[in-house]
Amino acid sequence: MKHLIIIATLMVSGIIHSQTNFEKGMQKAFSLWEANKWDEAENMFERIANAESDQWLPHYYIAQMNSLKSWSEKDANVLKAQLDKAQEHLNTAMSISKDNPELLVMQAHVLTNWVAFDGMTYGMKYSGKISELYSKALKIAPDNPRVVSGKAEWDMGSAKYFGQDTAPFCKDLERALELFANFKPESPFHPNWGKERVEQTVAACKE
């Protein structure tokens, strides 16, 4: 009986310990990121990802960081390596958390970066896939603001290109703004970004 208690105690404290570790780690990573220490933040996420094999969030943020970094990268080889790294971590995240709308949106972003990098090569290849990802995400989470706005912006891009009416997408974006206002992330570390961008686009819609 005594042993059992000790074991139980160890287990309880173990769980508490690891939860706090995860939260502490994530907090540290975010504060580094906020302080614009990207390398250090990314490395912290990597350490967390490595230590916590059942957490998709650190992988998600590594993917997002690499996806964002690729925007300002001039060296094509580095840029491809960054997008490949983002993809690698997304693959791991998606194997941990299946049919996760946030991951589907991030996957769409990574592919969009390939298209932006070399439209001639990747435009045709990934356009259909990106649309499919947004459609799938929308089926799973029709009220996720990042899903709604991501899909609307993507569709708006194509509509503009073909000279079609973009008004319905502006409407979707306005709806996304409302969704942003009411969005409650599952935990402090779950994705909760994207509102400002949509505000800008909606403002542009009204011009």
Added chain:
Amino acid sequence: MTLNFSINRSVAVLWHQSKNEQFKSTITMKQFITYLVLLFTTVAIAQTTVNGKVTNTSGEPVFGANVYLDGTYDGATTDEQGNFSFTTEETGQQTLIVSFLSYETKSITNEVTTFTDVQIKLREDVSVLDAVVISAGTFEANDNSKVSVLKPLDVVTTASALGDFVGALQTLPGTSTVAEDGRLFVRGGDAAETQIFIDGIRVFTPYSPTPNNMPTRGRYSPFLFDGITFSTGGYSAEYGQALSSVLLLNTIDEPDQEKTDISIMTVGGGLGHTEKWNNSSLSVNASYINLAPYIALFPDRNDWEKPYRGAQGEAVFRQKFDSGLLKFYAAFDTSNLELNQEDINYEEGIDFKLKNNNFYTNASYSGVLNNNWSIKTGLSYTVANTDVGIIDSDIDNKEHSAHFKLKLKKRFSSRFKLSFGAEQFLTDFNETYTDESISASYGFNDNISAVFAETDIVFSKKLALKAGLRGDYYNTTKRFDVAPRASFAYKTSKNGQVSLAYGNFFQTVSGDYLKFDNDLKTQNTQHYILNYQHVSDGRLFRAEAYRKAYDNLVLFDTDMASFDSDYTNEGSGYAQGLDVFWRDNKSLKNIDYWLSYSYLDTERQYLNYPEKAQPSFANTHNFSAVVKYWVDDWKSQLGLSYSYASGRPYTNPNRNGFLNETTKSYNSLSFNWAYLLSQQKILYFSVNNVLGFNNINGFQYSNTANANGNFNRQAILPAADQFFFVGFFWTISDDGKDNQLDNL
């Protein structure tokens, strides 16, 4: 098409301070004490400091590397001098991990207290994009490859190709222009010397049969494939039974979305549908081609009784498993035609009838096993029925072929990989020949067992080697061939590299002769290749010099191969030359173009050749230029492709010698225009040989001399000088985005 999308640069990284953990109430006093004790013990343990320096192999500091203890949160990022330092409460044996983008991750396991002043040297990752790649002989058409010569879309947007993947490859160097045939003739080899594989599994009857002097097309629709590798020599030991070249086609792993495709063309129509489920998907498509209306509008030089009619159906089913992918592919096609072709020896021409049914199925599995092992296996089965009628004779044949292959690969590290496998080819071919006086049946049974092994060694980012060995055992003739292959690549500068390749290649004699003499030995070539390649942003240059030696080629003693000819393996020959390729999509805005030039010097004695000569399918000079221009304002892609080939030899019986004259050179300019009506509707228009060059493929001479003792001749002309094509393609999908531009 560039679609803008951007997320806010300063990503809103929002979080709240974590709430107070309210676990106190749930814990008893006793447990709380235990917890405190535990906490105390942890605190009581002296913290260990881990520090050191990270450099690369040349001693330069690595800035930004991640250094940490495996499985913990304890770690640091190296500074500009490569230094790192952090403290940990961990004790005992620990693993220190050092990782950085484009370097190999390093790990050291030891007592944590020993991790002070650690000097770590990171080796460059050899699998990164700018590392050396073995490129001798190989052209890749995919997006994943480091050095891709073509993109998958090129196969279908090249003006002269008309949606035929073989047609697109004919714009690459190393191929000869044999306009009346349509198949691939590589580096002085005939068309039978190129083998085609789908997902690693052999295709036995890749081309649709056609009458004499009419070019054939690949049977399989190009949009099923997303990766194409075309090797013009020196290829891997995995591929056998090909003297000159292999063409590897990989089917798409996962279709993008559910959709329905409709196409309406001047020559027929097509319908396709893709359905997706959680872990599986099915794509089916069917097409019907009928040349009758086209020929009624634009009659060609043939006198058609029944213009070409063909129907084709294809299906691909894919099932994903946790660690593997199963693909099942099946294609059926049937064609029927009847015509009368001019012939100098027959005043009333030659009546030609053809009926062909072909069924091909292929199942393949690729998966990951434990400990860095992976497996690829597959099986294909072909049944082909061809009934040909020429004047009064009937030739009916039936072929059953199968291929089974199993390949295992072990990745020891990114620097050392080993693969090996075994395969079995089976062909059963039977033919009957009937005319008023004779009826004969004959055939052959080909049964080949083979094993292969290959290793990939990457010494550094600059130097790589691939070496393999292959053994083929022929069950009917009880012969065994051993074929060594090796290639190596060295990076000479940031963007340039040199590759060398050597290989020994065997192939059984073509069924056309094997059916008359089953005991013929296998034919052999040896390839020596020297390749230089320079890749910079958006531009690619490659030049390749080669020498091929042919041996054991089949030879027979009559004009035409027949069952009463005498066959030997005493033929031989050589081919040597230079292939140059340049592609550029950077220098001119919205323009992507490539240029190919091949110089070929070849002679051989084979088949009915009385002496060594340049074969009639070999051109000394081949040049092609392909240009694609995207006009944004018109939502259109305009394409041009031009090809030039110097004349090909033919025999003029009015003079002494064999293959003693050459035709005039060949020229053709093709144009296409793809117009996006809307996101899902495309109008496509193309013309082959816009300028209407009068090309001559060769000459046919009369069998008997005329009154002056001369043999009359007739030029072998293409059935039509020009070909027009108009098509409308419509895709219906949920999101209304996808189109068939890649189907064209």
